[in-house]
Amino acid sequence: MSKGITSRSEDYSQWYNDLVTKADLAEHSAVRGCMVIKPYGYSIWEKMQAALDKMFKDTGHTNAYFPLFIPKSFFSKEASHVEGFATECAVVTHYRLKNDGNGNIIVDNEAKLEEELIVRPTSETIIWNTYRGWIQSYRDLPILVNQWANVVRWEMRTRLFLRTAEFLWQEGHTAHATSEEAVAEAEKMLEVYADFAENFLAVPVVKGIKTANERFAGAVETYCIEALMQDGKALQAGTSHFLGQNFAKAFDVKFTNKEGKLDHVWATSWGVSTRLMGALIMAHSDDAGLVLPPKLAPIQIVIVPINRGDEELARITEVVDKLISELKAKGIAVKYDDRDTQRPGFKFAEYELKGVPVRVAIGGRDLENGTAEVARRDTREKQSVSREGLADYLEQLLDEIQKNIYQKALNFREENITKVESYEEFKEILDGKGGFVSAHWDGSPETEQKIKEETKATIRCIPLNNPQEDGVCIYSGKPSKQRVLFAKAY
RNA sequence: CGGGGUGUAGCGUAGCCCGGUAUCGCGCCACAUUUGGGAUGUGGAGGUCGUAGGUUCGAAUCCUGCCACCCCGACCA
Numbered sequence: 028m029s030k031g032i033t034s035r036s037e038d039y040s041q042w043y044n045d046l047v048t049k050a051d052l053a054e055h056s057a058v059r060g061c062m063v064i065k066p067y068g069y070s071i072w073e074k075m076q077a078a079l080d081k082m083f084k085d086t087g088h089t090n091a092y093f094p095l096f097i098p099k100s101f102f103s104k105e106a107s108h109v110e111g112f113a114t115e116c117a118v119v120t121h122y123r124l125k126n127d128g129n130g131n132i133i134v135d136n137e138a139k140l141e142e143e144l145i146v147r148p149t150s151e152t153i154i155w156n157t158y159r160g161w162i163q164s165y166r167d168l169p170i171l172v173n174q175w176a177n178v179v180r181w182e183m184r185t186r187l188f189l190r191t192a193e194f195l196w197q198e199g200h201t202a203h204a205t206s207e208e209a210v211a212e213a214e215k216m217l218e219v220y221a222d223f224a225e226n227f228l229a230v231p232v233v234k235g236i237k238t239a240n241e242r243f244a245g246a247v248e249t250y251c252i253e254a255l256m257q258d259g260k261a262l263q264a265g266t267s268h269f270l271g272q273n274f275a276k277a278f279d280v281k282f283t284n285k286e287g288k289l290d291h292v293w294a295t296s297w298g299v300s301t302r303l304m305g306a307l308i309m310a311h312s313d314d315a316g317l318v319l320p321p322k323l324a325p326i327q328i329v330i331v332p333i334n335r336g337d338e339e340l341a342r343i344t345e346v347v348d349k350l351i352s353e354l355k356a357k358g359i360a361v362k363y364d365d366r367d368t369q370r371p372g373f374k375f376a377e378y379e380l381k382g383v384p385v386r387v388a389i390g391g392r393d394l395e396n397g398t399a400e401v402a403r404r405d406t407r408e409k410q411s412v413s414r415e416g417l418a419d420y421l422e423q424l425l426d427e428i429q430k431n432i433y434q435k436a437l438n439f440r441e442e443n444i445t446k447v448e449s450y451e452e453f454k455e456i457l458d459g460k461g462g463f464v465s466a467h468w469d470g471s472p473e474t475e476q477k478i479k480e481e482t483k484a485t486i487r488c489i490p491l492n493n494p495q496e497d498g499v500c501i502y503s504g505k506p507s508k509q510r511v512l513f514a515k516a517y
Numbered sequence: 518c519g520g521g522g523u524g525u526a527g528c529g530u531a532g533c534c535c536g537g538u539a540u541c542g543c544g545c546c547a548c549a550u551u552u553g554g555g556a557u558g559u560g561g562a563g564g565u566c567g568u569a570g571g572u573u574c575g576a577a578u579c580c581u582g583c584c585a586c587c588c589c590g591a592c593c594a
Contacts, residue, residue: 059585264594298594335551
């Protein structure tokens with residue numbers, strides 16, 4: 028089908044790698060585990076950022092920026108937090124290089140830092156150390172801050188976008204006067220993420236809470252959105268944490284409440300990362316390349332002229348220019364590819380690979396008939412459309428494509444949530460069709476751990492508003508009040 | 518970090534066992550003919566063979582270290 032892309036059925040991982048590199052999204056860098064996000068890939072990320080940033084602002088948040096480096100002592104103040112991240116931290120120990128006299132640049136051992144700096148794997152500690160100075164009274168609360176930043180987690184195995192040593196993300200850090208308010212904030216941001224995932228990424232998600240095993244290091248409760256990829260593996264697409272008073276206690280952040288009493292501040296943090304790029308790719312794309320939802324596509328419509336000679340091209344361009352101004356007036360990102368160095372068939376394949384939602388081809392025949400050939404990326408259907416009202420038609424088509432790819436992903440997700448009643452059945456589904464497996468669990472971390480060791484499946488979440496029903500744990504046979512969602516995950 | 522594999526032109530590769538300065542395809546450049554699904558012909562450019570050492574008259578080839586990537590494990594967004 029497509030040149031140089033491994034098919035999904037042949038090798039799903041390789042298909043993913045091929046897509047990321049061939050569609051010019053990212054490439055491996057000279058630094059182990061770190062990627063270069065290429066202009067086309069970064070354009071998509073910028074669209075995600077813009078949409079999310081607006082949603083954050085609309086819910087009352089403001090952006091700020093905190094340092095890349097965190098003093099080691101800050102980092103160790105919250106016990107479970109440091110334990111969770113200790114094994115994957117990059118540490119800065121020196122601040123100078125020197126010439127060793129033989130023309131080699133070496134670390135200057137004279138320039139050792141008195142206290143090592145951790146390259147942030149997340150910023151709770153530096154932020155809460157800072158918040159201490161910002162908060163004295165309930166009148167200073169809430170603090171609703173977000174930062175767009177890079178973070179570093181020294182991963183053993185990396186995959187472009189899904190897991191890299193350095194990645195880009197946003198992290199919201201809020202401070203509240205009451206537990207209820209902080210919980211409400213964490214839940215609100217989970218809703219924002221779910222809204223973004225479904226309406227922009229066109230990826231349906233399950234909202235839920237994490238079990239103790241899967242909880243963020245330092246959190247009291249971790250909320251998450253979980254998405255299902257085409258290969259039947261789950262992907263955590265975003266998390267929102269209720270941090271209780273853990274960081275306030277660790278950093279001694281107190282405030283005087285309305286009753287005049289001192290209390291520790293209540294906290295949340297929440298984040299999504301460039302991993303969403305991975306979700307976007309794996310949720311919709313096919314063997315011909317990327318399939319981008321119109322709302323995140325850097326190019327929403329590409330127009331390709333099909334001409335014999337310059338004279339005909341000029342006549343086509345005249346028609347196209349008019350169409351472009353109509354589309355731009357509607358706020359649609361349109362590109363006219365009139366390069367004469369590539370032939371139309373090449374361009375068709377290229378824009379399919381890059382996931383451009385709609386392609387419009389206009390040739391000599393169309394000039395005569397007053398038509399254009401419109402091809403949609405999601406279904407790969409082509410049809411001839413009258414130029415009369417074409418801009419309106421295309422605008423609606425983009426909406427329809429956005430809805431269609433969401434619906435397609437939703438259908439897939441629904442077909443791949445399987446209820447099971449026994450451990451045998453559980454293993455059979457995991458090894459066969461995959462996807463989410465809905466099963467009774469006794470609620471113990473030990474059972475969860477055993478299941479993970481034996482099947483590699485983890486509890487992705489306990490869905491919000493989960494129906495309560497009596498049953499028995501598929502593993503231990505102990506009584507259970509509800510089903511939880513298991514899956515193999517990225 | 519453990520096990521396995523791979524690194525030769527921008528990309529994909531042959532050559533390596535058995536040492537003598539590198540094969541083919543795509544891409545690139547020029548010109549011509551082409552243009553409704555990845556054009557064709559002719560000519561041309563491009564390589565410290567991942568990297569640093571070692572063995573040798575001579576290393577892509579043999580030996581050692583290092584680096585990167587891929588697959589599988591442990592860890593994680």
